[in-house]
Amino acid sequence: MKKVGFLMLLIGGLAFAVESMSKEIYYAEIFDSQGNIHKVSDIIVRDPYNKTRGREGHSLYTKRGDSNQSIPFNKIKEINLVGELKDNYVPVIIRFTSGEEEKFLIYLRVSDKYYGKTTWGDSFSIEIEKAKKVIFKHDGRFKKCPLCNTLFYNTEMTECPFDGESLIYEGKLLKPARH
Numbered sequence: 001m002k003k004v005g006f007l008m009l010l011i012g013g014l015a016f017a018v019e020s021m022s023k024e025i026y027y028a029e030i031f032d033s034q035g036n037i038h039k040v041s042d043i044i045v046r047d048p049y050n051k052t053r054g055r056e057g058h059s060l061y062t063k064r065g066d067s068n069q070s071i072p073f074n075k076i077k078e079i080n081l082v083g084e085l086k087d088n089y090v091p092v093i094i095r096f097t098s099g100e101e102e103k104f105l106i107y108l109r110v111s112d113k114y115y116g117k118t119t120w121g122d123s124f125s126i127e128i129e130k131a132k133k134v135i136f137k138h139d140g141r142f143k144k145c146p147l148c149n150t151l152f153y154n155t156e157m158t159e160c161p162f163d164g165e166s167l168i169y170e171g172k173l174l175k176p177a178r179h
């Protein structure tokens with residue numbers, strides 16, 4: 001009996017560890033300054049602020065007026081570049097999944113980029129100030145893998161690419177962005 005209890009504890013601990021490492025998978029089309037369109041999955045922004053918040057870069061660090069805020073990808077539908085990089089800030093208009101639109105400055109270190117994978121699995125990256133437009137293929141809802149707990153914001157996906165498990169449709173429309 002003791003052995004079974006220990007095993008249950010072990011499985012519970014393992015499930016917790018997987019949960020706390022859960023990923024978010026996004027899919028987007030990125031338009032570069034040459035007019036090329038890149039279809040990119042598993043898109044992240046590499047940025048020091050996001051890492052400390054445990055989001056693995058699934059958000060933009062922005063400034064509007066005097067306030068700074070981190071805007072998660074799940075609230076963003078489209079990012080449109082509206083000017084040049086200046087003093088580590090890039091001006092953009094963000095259209096939210098709620099339909100609202102607003103102008104922000106994205107804060108960058110010099111090397112910050114969007115990273116992801118192309119449809120044929122190669123790694124892709126582009127400087128944020130060179131991505132003229134980013135269109136996320138989601139509306140804020142997601143599917144979840146019951147095995148590895150990964151969240152998939154492309155709800156057209158049916159099975160988990162990591163373990164082949166069928167995805168569960170959560171159907172939750174996340175709250176509109178507060179800004």
Ligand SMILES: [Zn+2]
Nearest residue numbers: 145148160163
């Ligand atoms: Zn999975």
